Amino acid sequence: MADRSVQGAGIKIKNLYKIFGQRPQAYVEAVKKGMSKTELNEDHGHVLGLRDINIDMPAGCIQVVMGLSGSGKSTLIRHINRLIDPTAGEVIIDGADVCKMNQNDLRQFRRHKTAMVFQKFALLPHRTVLDNTVYGLEIQGLSREKQEEQARRWIGRVGLKGFEDHYPNQLSGGMQQRVGLARALTNDAPILLMDEAFSALDPLIRMDMQSVLLDLQKEIKKTVVFITHDLDEALRLGDRIAILRDGEVVQQGTGQDIVLQPADEYISSFVKEVNRGRVIMVDTIATQSGAPSATGGVIVKTGTILEEAAKTMTDANQQYATVVDDNGKPTGVISMNNLIQAMVTPISHLTSKAAAE
Amino acid sequence: MDWFYSFPNMNDDTLRNLKKAMDEGFKAFTRQYGDVIESFFQPLQYFLIQAERFMTTTPWPVMIVLIGGIAWIASRNWKIVGGTILTLLLIGYFDMWSDAMKTIAMIFVGTVVSIVVGIPIGIVMARSDGFQRMVNPILDVMQTMPSFVYLIPVVMLLGIGKVPGLIAVVIYAIPPMIRLTNLGIRLVDKDVLEAADAFGSSSWQRLRNVQIPLALPTIMAGINQTIMMALAMVVIASMIGVQGLGQPVLRSVNGQFFSLGLFNGLAIVGIAIIFDRVSQAYGKRLQKHQEVVHG
Numbered sequence: 101m102a103d104r105s106v107q108g109a110g111i112k113i114k115n116l117y118k119i120f121g122q123r124p125q126a127y128v129e130a131v132k133k134g135m136s137k138t139e140l141n142e143d144h145g146h147v148l149g150l151r152d153i154n155i156d157m158p159a160g161c162i163q164v165v166m167g168l169s170g171s172g173k174s175t176l177i178r179h180i181n182r183l184i185d186p187t188a189g190e191v192i193i194d195g196a197d198v199c200k201m202n203q204n205d206l207r208q209f210r211r212h213k214t215a216m217v218f219q220k221f222a223l224l225p226h227r228t229v230l231d232n233t234v235y236g237l238e239i240q241g242l243s244r245e246k247q248e249e250q251a252r253r254w255i256g257r258v259g260l261k262g263f264e265d266h267y268p269n270q271l272s273g274g275m276q277q278r279v280g281l282a283r284a285l286t287n288d289a290p291i292l293l294m295d296e297a298f299s300a301l302d303p304l305i306r307m308d309m310q311s312v313l314l315d316l317q318k319e320i321k322k323t324v325v326f327i328t329h330d331l332d333e334a335l336r337l338g339d340r341i342a343i344l345r346d347g348e349v350v351q352q353g354t355g356q357d358i359v360l361q362p363a364d365e366y367i368s369s370f371v372k373e374v375n376r377g378r379v380i381m382v383d384t385i386a387t388q389s390g391a392p393s394a395t396g397g398v399i400v401k402t403g404t405i406l407e408e409a410a411k412t413m414t415d416a417n418q419q420y421a422t423v424v425d426d427n428g429k430p431t432g433v434i435s436m437n438n439l440i441q442a443m444v445t446p447i448s449h450l451t452s453k454a455a456a457e
Numbered sequence: 458m459d460w461f462y463s464f465p466n467m468n469d470d471t472l473r474n475l476k477k478a479m480d481e482g483f484k485a486f487t488r489q490y491g492d493v494i495e496s497f498f499q500p501l502q503y504f505l506i507q508a509e510r511f512m513t514t515t516p517w518p519v520m521i522v523l524i525g526g527i528a529w530i531a532s533r534n535w536k537i538v539g540g541t542i543l544t545l546l547l548i549g550y551f552d553m554w555s556d557a558m559k560t561i562a563m564i565f566v567g568t569v570v571s572i573v574v575g576i577p578i579g580i581v582m583a584r585s586d587g588f589q590r591m592v593n594p595i596l597d598v599m600q601t602m603p604s605f606v607y608l609i610p611v612v613m614l615l616g617i618g619k620v621p622g623l624i625a626v627v628i629y630a631i632p633p634m635i636r637l638t639n640l641g642i643r644l645v646d647k648d649v650l651e652a653a654d655a656f657g658s659s660s661w662q663r664l665r666n667v668q669i670p671l672a673l674p675t676i677m678a679g680i681n682q683t684i685m686m687a688l689a690m691v692v693i694a695s696m697i698g699v700q701g702l703g704q705p706v707l708r709s710v711n712g713q714f715f716s717l718g719l720f721n722g723l724a725i726v727g728i729a730i731i732f733d734r735v736s737q738a739y740g741k742r743l744q745k746h747q748e749v750v751h752g
Contacts, residue, residue, distance in 0.1 A: 181655055183651060183654060183655060207657045207658075207659060208657065209657075210654070210655060210656060210657035211656065211657030212657075214655070215655075215656070216652070216655040216656070218648060218651070218652055220648045222646075222648040222649050222651065222652035223649075223652075224649060224666070224667065224670070224671075225649075225671070226670045226671065226673075235653075235656055235666075236656045236657075238666075239656050239657055239658050239662055240657075287656065293655075
């Protein structure tokens with residue numbers, strides 16, 4: 101890993117299928133030809149876990165996979181480190197297909213390339229915080245000195261300094277998950293897999309942990325795969341989001357894409373509840389027309405979310421603002437009017453879809 | 458209608474011949490391989506004799522301090538240590554010291570053998586359903602077959618003495634060790650195992666870091682059960698020449714000596730309680746980390 105700026109490795113998932121049951125191979129072809137989940141289940145007693153998943157996860161980004169329970173999201177993340185074997189398809193990381201590795205290669209891959217955080221924490225109850233955190237490095241066979249040095253650094257980084265000698269049972273849920281996160285980060289693997297990592301925490305702690313993760317990600321720049329059932333969490337964390345339903349990807353793109361152009365009714369029903377002001381960026385509503393002279397010098401950068409832009413404009417008591425790119429070159433103008441329009445949830449998503457196109 | 462009222466059993470002659478053939482077959486086997494099998498158990502006999510010699514030749518005050526010390530290290534509880542020392546003093550005062558030491562030596566060796574043999578079998582059983590299906594009925598037979606029945610072939614092979622007694626004790630006492638090791642490992646939290654896999658543990662690392670430590674409380678319960686069952690075999694083992702507290706009990710059954718039987722019986726109970734309390738307290742101490750729960 102010579103390039104420290106982007107530490108992660110990209111993940112390419114290609115035509116991935118998973119069928120649960122006695123003879124999954126026998127039904128792959130039928131499923132590929134379009135046999136439905138219900139038919140497979142009722143007529144053949146097999147359960148379709150994943151159907152034709154294609155996701156390209158760029159290195160150094162947070163890729164969120166969102167879906168409700170039973171959508172196959174936890175199954176999907178377990179294919180990346182092959183805790184579950186696929187029925188068909190490929191998972192390419194660093195040019196190697198994880199699905200074709202032998203046991204030994206797979207073990208090495210898990211030790212050095214991935215680290216995982218679990219919904220139920222899955223800490224070792226008989227080990228202290230420190231001894232839990234060193235686990236990955238201990239498995240790799242590093243010297244105890246190096247293990248502890250790394251572990252203590254990350255324990256401090258997730259805010260658990262002073263708790264090194266506590267047992268998991270002595271900690272609250274939020275603190276236990278910090279241990280889970282520290283354990284994964286100590287491994288220093290380019291890929292971080294987080295399976296509903298914050299779902300078991302109460303809302304305030306969850307927000308807190310999301311901030312911890314976003315903060316860390318600026319520094320570590322790993323490829324993070326984050327599973328969640330919560331769209332707000334997905335939008336807050338995800339550079340890219342894939343939405344899963346009944347084992348199929350129904351939409352993927354940036355958070356903004358999904359909020360502005362929900363692919364179907366199912367996604368619209370989620371998007372309705374979202375705070376749009378925190379997702380949509382000024383670039384989307386900026387127009388070339390309008391009078392730049394009338395903006396009164398208020399400038400917002402591209403990529404600013406509407407809520408922040410609105411605050412800047414109200415603070416300056418202005419109705420218009422100029423949108424500039426990273427080099428300070430003006431790219432358009434926004435008005436308070438269309439700012440508010442964009443922040444309010446449209447009555448029908450069909451109209452917003454039409455408007456955005 | 459004769460067959461309806463009296464069970465149409467095997468022809469008397471055939472049955473007699475079958476039994477005779479089996480007996481003679483086994484006798485031939487004994488004559489042929491008796492020595493080989495005896496030399497196979499030689500190390501066990503050596504171990505047993507050494508343990509017994511140590512227990513009986515060490516002066517009693519040293520022995521009491523030693524056992525009290527072990528009780529303290531294992532339980533960290535003065536009440537248990539006090540009870541242990543008091544029980545030992547009473548056993549000595551009622552003139553059963555040397556018999557009690559012989560019994561403790563036997564139980565100790567029997568338990569060690571059960572642990573050394575039982576835990577690996579339990580681990581293999583937990584890893585393979587096929588092996589479990591095979592071993593379970595054998596364990597059922599070991600636990601339900603009247604001990605006298607398997608004493609017969611053991612005595613035929615090895616004669617009367619310590620080793621056959623030890624084998625009888627182990628056969629009777631090892632099933633809970635195997636069963637509870639198997640159960641303990643199978644009950645280990647699947648989520649924690651998955652985490653161990655996700656970090657790339659080899660199956661040995663998984664066993665050593667996760668499965669054994671998390672199964673330890675159950676395994677300790679198995680050890681405790683094994684000790685108790687070994688003690689229960691003391692009297693039966695004395696029938697084939699094992700010395701210790703069992704022999705006076707056997708004598709008092711034959712001669713109807715009520716008080717002799719009672720004293721020795723109570724001594725066995727006393728030793729059982731010491732072993733039980735000390736090993737349970739040790740097991741609890743191993744789980745200390747699970748007691749302090751976040752409020």
